[in-house]
Amino acid sequence: MKKVGVAILGLGVVGGGTYQILTSHREFYRRTQDVDIEVVSVLELNRDRALALGVPEEKIASNIAEVVSDPEVNIVVEVIGGVNAAREFVLAALNAGRTVVTSNKELFCKYSHELERAAKRHNAGLYFEASCVGGVPIIRTLLDGVQANEISSMIGIINGTTNYILTKMYEEGTSYEDCLKEAQRLGYAEADPTADVEGFDAAYKLSILSSLAFHTKVPFAKVFREGITGITKEDIADGRKLGYVVKLLAIGKQSDAGIEVRVHPAFVRMGHPLASVGDSFNAVFVTGDAVGDIMLYGRGAGALPTGSAIVSDIIYAATHSENKYSTFKNTAGADKDVKFVSDFESAYYMRMTVEDRPGILAKISTVFGKHGVSIVELMQKPAPAEGKVRLAIVTHTTREFSVRAAVAKINTFEDVAHVDAVLRVIS
Amino acid sequence: MKKVGVAILGLGVVGGGTYQILTSHREFYRRTQDVDIEVVSVLELNRDRALALGVPEEKIASNIAEVVSDPEVNIVVEVIGGVNAAREFVLAALNAGRTVVTSNKELFCKYSHELERAAKRHNAGLYFEASCVGGVPIIRTLLDGVQANEISSMIGIINGTTNYILTKMYEEGTSYEDCLKEAQRLGYAEADPTADVEGFDAAYKLSILSSLAFHTKVPFAKVFREGITGITKEDIADGRKLGYVVKLLAIGKQSDAGIEVRVHPAFVRMGHPLASVGDSFNAVFVTGDAVGDIMLYGRGAGALPTGSAIVSDIIYAATHSENKYSTFKNTAGADKDVKFVSDFESAYYMRMTVEDRPGILAKISTVFGKHGVSIVELMQKPAPAEGKVRLAIVTHTTREFSVRAAVAKINTFEDVAHVDAVLRVIS
Numbered sequence: 130m131k132k133v134g135v136a137i138l139g140l141g142v143v144g145g146g147t148y149q150i151l152t153s154h155r156e157f158y159r160r161t162q163d164v165d166i167e168v169v170s171v172l173e174l175n176r177d178r179a180l181a182l183g184v185p186e187e188k189i190a191s192n193i194a195e196v197v198s199d200p201e202v203n204i205v206v207e208v209i210g211g212v213n214a215a216r217e218f219v220l221a222a223l224n225a226g227r228t229v230v231t232s233n234k235e236l237f238c239k240y241s242h243e244l245e246r247a248a249k250r251h252n253a254g255l256y257f258e259a260s261c262v263g264g265v266p267i268i269r270t271l272l273d274g275v276q277a278n279e280i281s282s283m284i285g286i287i288n289g290t291t292n293y294i295l296t297k298m299y300e301e302g303t304s305y306e307d308c309l310k311e312a313q314r315l316g317y318a319e320a321d322p323t324a325d326v327e328g329f330d331a332a333y334k335l336s337i338l339s340s341l342a343f344h345t346k347v348p349f350a351k352v353f354r355e356g357i358t359g360i361t362k363e364d365i366a367d368g369r370k371l372g373y374v375v376k377l378l379a380i381g382k383q384s385d386a387g388i389e390v391r392v393h394p395a396f397v398r399m400g401h402p403l404a405s406v407g408d409s410f411n412a413v414f415v416t417g418d419a420v421g422d423i424m425l426y427g428r429g430a431g432a433l434p435t436g437s438a439i440v441s442d443i444i445y446a447a448t449h450s451e452n453k454y455s456t457f458k459n460t461a462g463a464d465k466d467v468k469f470v471s472d473f474e475s476a477y478y479m480r481m482t483v484e485d486r487p488g489i490l491a492k493i494s495t496v497f498g499k500h501g502v503s504i505v506e507l508m509q510k511p512a513p514a515e516g517k518v519r520l521a522i523v524t525h526t527t528r529e530f531s532v533r534a535a536v537a538k539i540n541t542f543e544d545v546a547h548v549d550a551v552l553r554v555i556s
Numbered sequence: 557m558k559k560v561g562v563a564i565l566g567l568g569v570v571g572g573g574t575y576q577i578l579t580s581h582r583e584f585y586r587r588t589q590d591v592d593i594e595v596v597s598v599l600e601l602n603r604d605r606a607l608a609l610g611v612p613e614e615k616i617a618s619n620i621a622e623v624v625s626d627p628e629v630n631i632v633v634e635v636i637g638g639v640n641a642a643r644e645f646v647l648a649a650l651n652a653g654r655t656v657v658t659s660n661k662e663l664f665c666k667y668s669h670e671l672e673r674a675a676k677r678h679n680a681g682l683y684f685e686a687s688c689v690g691g692v693p694i695i696r697t698l699l700d701g702v703q704a705n706e707i708s709s710m711i712g713i714i715n716g717t718t719n720y721i722l723t724k725m726y727e728e729g730t731s732y733e734d735c736l737k738e739a740q741r742l743g744y745a746e747a748d749p750t751a752d753v754e755g756f757d758a759a760y761k762l763s764i765l766s767s768l769a770f771h772t773k774v775p776f777a778k779v780f781r782e783g784i785t786g787i788t789k790e791d792i793a794d795g796r797k798l799g800y801v802v803k804l805l806a807i808g809k810q811s812d813a814g815i816e817v818r819v820h821p822a823f824v825r826m827g828h829p830l831a832s833v834g835d836s837f838n839a840v841f842v843t844g845d846a847v848g849d850i851m852l853y854g855r856g857a858g859a860l861p862t863g864s865a866i867v868s869d870i871i872y873a874a875t876h877s878e879n880k881y882s883t884f885k886n887t888a889g890a891d892k893d894v895k896f897v898s899d900f901e902s903a904y905y906m907r908m909t910v911e912d913r914p915g916i917l918a919k920i921s922t923v924f925g926k927h928g929v930s931i932v933e934l935m936q937k938p939a940p941a942e943g944k945v946r947l948a949i950v951t952h953t954t955r956e957f958s959v960r961a962a963v964a965k966i967n968t969f970e971d972v973a974h975v976d977a978v979l980r981v982i983s
Contacts, residue, residue, distance in 0.1 A: 161703070161771045258701075263847075264702070265847075266700070266702060269697070269700055269701045270693050270697070270701070273693070273696055273872055274693025274697070274701075275693060275868060276871055277581065277585075277863075277864050277865075277868040277871060278864055344587070344588045400832075402853060405832050417691075417864065418860075419864035420691035420854060420855065420864035420865075421691065421855045421861055423855075424853040424854065425851070426851040426852075428848045428849070433845075433847070433848070434848055436704075437846035437847035438704075438847075439704075440704035441700070441702060441703055441704040443704075445700055451875070451876060451877060453875070
């Protein structure tokens with residue numbers, strides 16, 4: 130039976146979960162995978178934490194050099210997070226010919242070119258399933274499950290924190306601020322929630338997933354990004370009335386026009402498989418030219434779900450001899466011949482406050498008409514301010530830049546009309 | 557670049573789809589997978605069909621010996637269906653050292669032991685993603701995506717025909733017979749629908765999937781099977797009122813008590829991710845000890861979705877050098893030390909017609925009490941027959957055999973009470 134020695138760098142939430150899975154399942158993997166996986170080394174500055182997890186004292190390394198020079202270490206698991214130390218440690222491991230398994234989305238998103246080059250040069254494996262959507266095997270699926278397809282579209286709910294907040298806002302009718310506080314209290318959101326609520330986390334993951342789906346490097350800088358901090362109770366309530374639920378979506382599309390990648394909140398029509406993905410669950414909805422629509426659903430974070438992805442990568446690395454690397458030109462930026470679409474197409478929801486007198490609606494309609502924006506549905510109700518009404522409008526599919534131009538124009542009518550919210554709509 | 561020659565046995569719906577994908581995507585696979593896949597041979601008795609698909613005449617083989625002795629053939633795709641010729645052809649290919657990719661669930665379910673032995677002996681690969689759930693990569697996920705987990709439960713909607721029929725019954729309130737006719741008219745159901753509506757198709761797939769999930773051979777004969785032909789408009793309507801939708805489920809569970817495998821219609825609570833899987837879509841909901849709940853969703857049948865699975869297997873076989881076989885003892889029947897549970901646990905829905913007079917409900921309750929069956933919810937309404945009422949009952953979790961015994965006892969009260977329907981319930 131093949132014997133594999135694993136080192137774990139960092140025993141935080143995910144590192145702890147990984148350690149726990151590997152030690153409790155060792156006999157199970159011997160029986161079912163015909164491989165004996167042993168944790169032979171951990172790098173964790175907080176020795177007490179390591180000891181509390183049951184790591185024998187002699188397995189606690191004191192620096193990265195010790196880990197990567199250990200002849201018993203075949204696979205190095207990086208679960209430190211951040212980019213500085215993590216990048217240094219991962220490169221050290223790859224340069225020593227050790228296969229690396231990482232959960233670090235920011236690192237892989239920003240430095241995949243450098244890491245892949247080092248891995249190739251030293252004939253080491255590089256696995257990163259845990260960097261995207263926790264335990265859901267979306268990367269394995271893109272690489273080995275639907276690789277027969279040209280992927281035209283990928284729509285994901287790939288950040289658990291924001292999905293938890295938006296689900297609570299929908300279910301309880303409470304404000305963004307209150308739901309964020311609740312999420313922080315429960316440990317679903319960090320003290321500084323920026324990375325989640327402003328869409329950075331989702332954008333890192335979308336960069337990785339769309340690079341794999343579209344077979345070309347999709348740099349983080351190309352991802353259009355808008356967070357959920359501006360979502361109000363009114364948006365959620367309007368959505369409910371119109372038959373939509375608000376989700377933070379990560380969308381990647383490829384067509385003859387080019388690649389579009391964007392992270393933003395959107396109205397998702399009830400009945401769409403993504404609409405019922407609630408709480409901190411994640412899902413990715415993929416459309417391929419042969420397979421049609423498929424969706425993967427599960428926990429996008431947490432010690433054991435993310436640990437599941439890491440350990441599945443370890444077993445995969447241990448039982449497959451090829452180290453496969455992406456076949457797209459691996460540069461820090463985008464391939465030169467790839468176009469990115471920023472004036473993408475979508476349907477839109479707009480909420481505006483307008484003066485309640487004849488002629489205003491005509492004025493607004495004229496602006497929409499000039500910009501080629503046509504209305505599917507319109508709801509009107511009294512606004513809190515005297516003499517004003519609120520309009521909720523859903524448009525046909527149109528272009529992003531047309532909508533922005535129309536909104537800018539309407540907002541010049543300061544006295545009589547103001548656009549309070551714009552959200553994209555998925556049917 | 558690696559060159560791979562493929563032979564396709566049978567150019568029916570799935571074979572035709574596979575041929576189409578391989579020929580139209582050849583350049584795409586050269587670019588993205590670094591492999592040149594060419595269809596070098598087809599075996600199809602209907603030469604006109606092959607020619608109509610664009611197969612060059614010289615590639616049409618006239619018998620299996622010609623195919624498997626062709627030195628250009630590396631991978632043989634079996635999409636004939638049925639077990640007799642298919643088994644002979646697949647064995648011929650494996651015995652000639654050719655890797656086999658098959659979509660044949662009945663063949664793989666019944667003869668996996670024989671096929672795997674032949675494959676091992678001749679160092680050939682054996683791939684069968686397309687045998688279960690069409691384009692959804694559930695087998696790849698079990699083998700390479702969640703293999704770090706001990707799987708405790710798998711609940712699938714894995715037959716598109718029955719899901720189409722049950723969805724129509726729910727949406728339109730029509731009868732089973734009318735919906736079956738409509739499904740036949742649209743090509744979703746065959747002229748003889750037995751394999752689908754009696755659950756054989758789902759049971760073959762469940763046998764394969766639960767063998768992989770539980771790392772031991774789960775023979776078809778161990779699968780409890782009940783079809784959807786007895787489902788009535790009344791069951792669907794009661795379900796709607798109680799908050800359930802009826803689905804044909806394939807359930808596999810493993811616990812200390814043993815393995816339970818069963819295919820039967822069931823009430824699924826609205827809000828469960830499986831409840832919104834409509835039309836001919838399929839989904840499999842898997843629970844692992846680390847990953848928690850994940851679900852895969854997509855098209856379970858059709859030329860291109862199933863072709864997607866076949867071509868993904870071809871690419872996988874072409875780009876991985878190891879031929880991996882199941883590690884469980886590969887016999888025709890179950891491993892001797894494995895227990896199967898037939899007295900499984902579930903909640904239940906029961907519909908009965910009872911005489912409308914005092915004391916009857918007490919009599920029924922007494923029977924339930926004696927068998928340890930306790931009631932969660934009870935709905936009563938007038939029955940069509942004079943002096944009768946209909947009861948719809950949902951129970952707490954109880955044992956299958958207790959319910960059967962209670963139902964048998966109640967049905968002895970012929971004059972005053974009769975159980976018209978029993979369905980298991982998933983929350």
